[in-house]
Amino acid sequence: MSFDYIKAAQQVIDLEAKAVKNLHQYLGQDFIDVCQQLEQCQGKVIVTGMGKSGHIGRKIAATLASTGTPAFFVHPGEASHGDLGMISHGDLVLALSNSGESNEILALYPVLQRQQVPIIAMTSNPGSAMARGANIHLNIDVQREACPLGLAPTASTTAALAMGDAIAVTLLQARGFTANDFALSHPGGALGKKLLLSVPDIMLTGDEMPLVGLEQTIREALLEMSEKGLGMTGVIDTEGRLVGVFTDGDLRRVLDKRVDIHQTPIRQVMTANPKVLEPDWLAFDALKLMKEKSINGLFVTDQQIPVGAFNMHSLLQAGVY
Structure with missing residues (x-):
């Protein structure tokens, strides 16, 4: 019997859609606190994460930056070897990790705390070291990964990405960010031409x-x-x-x-x-x-x-x- 590719793909999509839908339960006071912290941040938002969380973090940073929240991604491994100098008082760190036990990120906590840089941890484990050491923890727990082995980050990374989009778009609306504002950060692309070219x-x-x-x-x-x-x-x-x-x-x-x-x-x-x-x-x-x-x-x-x-x-x- 041949393998049913369509059925396997449908199962993945259904699991990931369910993971995103379940995020509604985590949209409480913690989410409000995160948005208010980001909105009031006088410096930059530094997003960090290892592995797959790092890839998601890069996208979240890019989305924040293009929607009115100055942000960039810093690799936690590189941060420990000099890139931490990019972070200064007035900035804010958004740290992503599914387990919440990323050693590379936890190694940055003492320095960030000494600089009085607020830390927002986005993990699937409220009892993790990252969650306990952060100023605010945002839960993105999923019931199961779409990977049948339960090993490859799939549903968890999709949930993290969706939560990042929820934060960015909520801030966009709270700030009254307009289409013209968006165009100013996209002058060279089709979006910029659409909104700026007269x-x-x-x-x-x-x-x-x-x-x-x-x-x-x-x-x-x-x-x-x-x-x-x-x-x-x-x-x-x-x-x-x-x-x-x-x-x-x-x-x-x-x-x-x-x-x-x-x-x-x-x-x-x-x-x-x-x-x-x-x-x-x-x-x-x-x-x-x-x-x-x-x-x-x-x-x-x-x-x-x-x-x-x-x-x-x-x-x-x-x-x-």
Whole structure:
């Protein structure tokens, strides 16, 4: 009989889901105390852990740092050999260990206590040495590991990760942390571009904008479109106000009707009163609008005067998608 891979995987997922769900019972005064300590911390939050707990600790530190709580990970073994100098008065230590008996972490306790650095221990054993020596202990006990041998940290690491996320997101909400705050710590990624990049950052301006006058011919408009490469041109009146646009789609319709492109003025075939944006729009919001309205290009105006233009390719090229 072949091995049932799906059933084995389902059992793991069910066990880990149960382990996370059972964390509700530990969300009491200790959890509140942890959040308040972290919120009031005037320095940095130093997260530490050995082995698998260390891997989870790195992720928790990264999540805290990106959601408004200055934090970084310190390996407890390295801390005993010089990295402890990164920790100073005003900081706070969040120590992770499933057993709560990590010798490498316990070796740091006397120094941390001498420096009056508060210690939060996150373990599965309230009676452990780490729990007893900490200022606050947060229980993350699980009934059983997903590993059938009961050896590989599985459900316990998932529970620790979920508790770390619960702390970080609770603090985020308590602080009133906004999407713009989040973007400031993610300026180089897709999230930063989504929340920080504005339309003026990607639009063409000045002579780069495709523009023709009302009385210019369709042929002249096509030359302007070809030269500027946005697949459209704006149409302006004698006072420089945008009164229409002519796009690749309009061109196809004109050709279908066999309109004389050499003699016909663009005002007769343009789309009047086109959709435009104000300069304060975010690029991501512009993208959403273009998708909703099936628009490939847009002009940016200030009191009806065109100040910029861009198309879908401009957004994709800037990494907004």
